[in-house]
Amino acid sequence: MHCLWCNIQIIPEISWKNLFILEAAKQLCAECEEKLELLKGRQCMRCSRISDKALCADCGWWDDQTDEMDTLAFNYSIFTYNKFMEDMIAKWKYRGDYHLGNAFKERFSRSFTGKFSFLKKDVLVVPIPLSDERLSERAFNQAQMLADFLPAENKSILTRIHGEKQSKKTRYERIFTKNPFVLHESINKPVILVDDIYTTGTTLRHAARLLKDKGCPDVYAYTLIRG
Amino acid sequence: MSLPEAPPDLNNQHLVKRFSGKLLLRKEIPLDEPDFQQLLSTHSFTPIKSIHKKNFIYQCQRCGNRQRSLFAHIPCQSCKKTHLYCRNCIEMGRVMECEPLYYWSGEAPRWSRYENPCSWDGELTIVQQKAADRIVTAINNHENELLVWAVCGAGKTEMLFPGITEALRNGKRICLATPRADVVLELLPRIQAAFADVAVQGLYGGSDDKDGTAQIILATTHQLLRYKSAFDVFIIDEIDAFPYHADPSLPFAAERAKSDINTTIYLTATPRKNHKIEINRNKLAHIFVPVRFHGQPLPIPIMKICFDLKKELKSHMPPAAFLKWVKHRKNPDRQLLIFVPTISLAEKMKDNLADLLLKEGILSSKANLAAVYASDPDREEKVQLFRQKEIDVLITTTILERGVTFPSVDVAILDAGHIVFDEAALVQIAGRAGRSPEDPTGEVVFFHDGKTEAMVQAVNSIITMNKRGGMS
Numbered sequence: 001m002h003c004l005w006c007n008i009q010i011i012p013e014i015s016w017k018n019l020f021i022l023e024a025a026k027q028l029c030a031e032c033e034e035k036l037e038l039l040k041g042r043q044c045m046r047c048s049r050i051s052d053k054a055l056c057a058d059c060g061w062w063d064d065q066t067d068e069m070d071t072l073a074f075n076y077s078i079f080t081y082n083k084f085m086e087d088m089i090a091k092w093k094y095r096g097d098y099h100l101g102n103a104f105k106e107r108f109s110r111s112f113t114g115k116f117s118f119l120k121k122d123v124l125v126v127p128i129p130l131s132d133e134r135l136s137e138r139a140f141n142q143a144q145m146l147a148d149f150l151p152a153e154n155k156s157i158l159t160r161i162h163g164e165k166q167s168k169k170t171r172y173e174r175i176f177t178k179n180p181f182v183l184h185e186s187i188n189k190p191v192i193l194v195d196d197i198y199t200t201g202t203t204l205r206h207a208a209r210l211l212k213d214k215g216c217p218d219v220y221a222y223t224l225i226r227g
Numbered sequence: 228m229s230l231p232e233a234p235p236d237l238n239n240q241h242l243v244k245r246f247s248g249k250l251l252l253r254k255e256i257p258l259d260e261p262d263f264q265q266l267l268s269t270h271s272f273t274p275i276k277s278i279h280k281k282n283f284i285y286q287c288q289r290c291g292n293r294q295r296s297l298f299a300h301i302p303c304q305s306c307k308k309t310h311l312y313c314r315n316c317i318e319m320g321r322v323m324e325c326e327p328l329y330y331w332s333g334e335a336p337r338w339s340r341y342e343n344p345c346s347w348d349g350e351l352t353i354v355q356q357k358a359a360d361r362i363v364t365a366i367n368n369h370e371n372e373l374l375v376w377a378v379c380g381a382g383k384t385e386m387l388f389p390g391i392t393e394a395l396r397n398g399k400r401i402c403l404a405t406p407r408a409d410v411v412l413e414l415l416p417r418i419q420a421a422f423a424d425v426a427v428q429g430l431y432g433g434s435d436d437k438d439g440t441a442q443i444i445l446a447t448t449h450q451l452l453r454y455k456s457a458f459d460v461f462i463i464d465e466i467d468a469f470p471y472h473a474d475p476s477l478p479f480a481a482e483r484a485k486s487d488i489n490t491t492i493y494l495t496a497t498p499r500k501n502h503k504i505e506i507n508r509n510k511l512a513h514i515f516v517p518v519r520f521h522g523q524p525l526p527i528p529i530m531k532i533c534f535d536l537k538k539e540l541k542s543h544m545p546p547a548a549f550l551k552w553v554k555h556r557k558n559p560d561r562q563l564l565i566f567v568p569t570i571s572l573a574e575k576m577k578d579n580l581a582d583l584l585l586k587e588g589i590l591s592s593k594a595n596l597a598a599v600y601a602s603d604p605d606r607e608e609k610v611q612l613f614r615q616k617e618i619d620v621l622i623t624t625t626i627l628e629r630g631v632t633f634p635s636v637d638v639a640i641l642d643a644g645h646i647v648f649d650e651a652a653l654v655q656i657a658g659r660a661g662r663s664p665e666d667p668t669g670e671v672v673f674f675h676d677g678k679t680e681a682m683v684q685a686v687n688s689i690i691t692m693n694k695r696g697g698m699s
Contacts, residue, residue: 002296096321097314099299136305139323 077226248457271333291479377516379658517696523667568645643673653685
């Protein structure tokens with residue numbers, strides 16, 4: 001195996017643990033793996049951001065916007081958005097290095113089992129879609145790829161209308177954009193939305209709003225990174 | 228070839244110059260679909276398969292990559308098939324199996340002929356002139372290859388001017404490829420000044436000039452991946468330098484970027500073994516420039532053993548012998564350039580060294596010492612400060628081993644026996660000292676804990692070069 005990031009050859013060390021039971025092959029070398037930073041310590045219970053308060057200021061703001069409950073029950077993220085992750089996402093998503101996404105596979109599916117096991121089997125995983133234009137430009141949807149890693153039923157029921165890239169907008173523009181998603185079918189079981197990164201939470205809340213309107217009881221979000 | 232059917236706005240030299248000599252993906256060709264289809268149907272553009280498959284070996288046709296781990300499959304949503312793509316050159320736009328590469332096969336470009344393009348009014352020394360004449364002969368006789376072996380500080384760039392002038396007189400297109408963006412940045416204004424009336428563009432990752440249509444192109448070797456049959460005179464600077472000799476895609480791209488009849492000129496101060504062997508067997512024409520432009524010999528490195536070197540470096544302290552040497556330098560006014568093998572050592576030793584030098588009164592303040600390495604965001608700024616003598620001591624990794632000129636420095640290598648310091652690197656590093664005619668000497672000291680082959684050979688080759696220059 002070669003490291004997906006630096007292409008150095010990974011030579012697995014033999015230990016008692018892997019002598020008899022085959023382990024999944026490592027996708028990143030130890031040095032690159034170390035540079036990925038896990039979200040640890042006290043976090044906002046709503047959006048996973050590192051915060052001393054149980055509910056961070058941003059999520060408090062979302063709550064103040066409407067009288068009803070936040071459309072998103074909670075978002076769970078795994079990694080912080082450090083410089084290394086930024087470079088990795090740029091190469092994976094924007095340069096389009098599809099294979100690099102496999103570096104997150106093991107971690108992404110393991111944390112899912114731990115965090116969302118309370119939902120039992122009756123749940124639908126929905127990846128955040130790309131617009132058709134963006135999809136043909138990039139040739140793959142990173143959220144779809146992440147959703148495919150998960151041991152649960154996934155279905156792309158949302159469609160997206162083409163617009164400016166989220167990452168090109170300012171924070172204000174992002175929060176006050178129109179809902180870019182369309183949903184035609186109605187839904188009656190809980191949904192876990194999957195995306196690569198939670199930045200302001202607008203995209204996920206737009207999608208969650210639609211799902212709730214169509215009868216979905218609870219909407220959760222599962223993202224790789226809390227930006 | 229003429230294009231009778233093409234609309235007039237497509238059939239002009241501008242278009243020809245924009246696309247000839249390039250090898251591009253469709254998304255790198257900024258033309259509307261109907262115009263592009265028109266050019267395709269008149270065979271002005273020819274598509275080629277982007278990934279070649281033969282006997283279970285894949286090869287990316289843009290970067291020449293054959294390594295299996297640098298290919299992967301992608302379930303492509305635009306063609307609805309799962310197919311290969313190249314991961315090696317993905318930073319320059321993804322090459323996918325379902326998308327061809329296009330090269331220009333229409334009308335040939337007509338490059339301008341210049342009567343007297345060279346606006347440089349300096350004068351070459353006798354040795355430089357000899358080498359320059361040899362380059363001119365090679366270009367005129369369409370010789371395939373010529374290696375110019377010139378010691379550090381011989382004035383290689385100036386030696387090229389007569390050759391470039393001659394090429395421009397004959398309407399040839401010229402490329403000067405170097406391994407590093409820093410060097411492109413340093414050379415660009417010099418070449419622009421020397422050929423004021425000629426279009427010159429500098430290409431490197433993130434450069435402003437993107438289209439690369441000028442008659443003289445300065446480029447990092449990576450940028451050559453977008454060229455095919457483009458250059459009549461091809462100059463590769465520092466042929467022995469990383470990454471050129473380490474990354475097989477760069478020689479692949481360089482080979483492809485040459486036109487059918489071309490002259491390739493290699494410049495180096497420290498030829499690698501393969502070139503030395505070819506020279507000895509008379510397989511490779513070469514010209515040797517053994518004298519620096521100011522006529523003084525190269526400084527010969529002194530080796531100093533430090534028995535506790537590993538221990539001292541482990542605690543990020545400079546070796547005792549180094550401190551002793553610093554206190555008794557012959558000319559304490561010179562700036563000090565210190566090479567270390569690793570980035571972490573450069574960072575961690577900075578403070579310790581500053582404290583020690585302050586105590587000795589060699590340094591006036593802590594701000595006068597800095598450390599640089601490749602990924603340092605302030606790298607260019609720090610090097611500039613050192614050049615302007617705002618900083619007295621600079622700790623660096625091998626990034627400053629070549630291509631940079633500081634007028635008056637003493638050079639020290641800590642742990643010269645480390646694997647990163649091979650013979651070429653050591654010779655290059657020694658060549659940083661004594662560059663200016665005002666101060667043509669300088670001390671070079673290798674601090675080591677056991678001589679290595681590389682160190683001995685580096686010293687020997689410097690002595691040999693001085694001898695060949697008639698200075699022993």
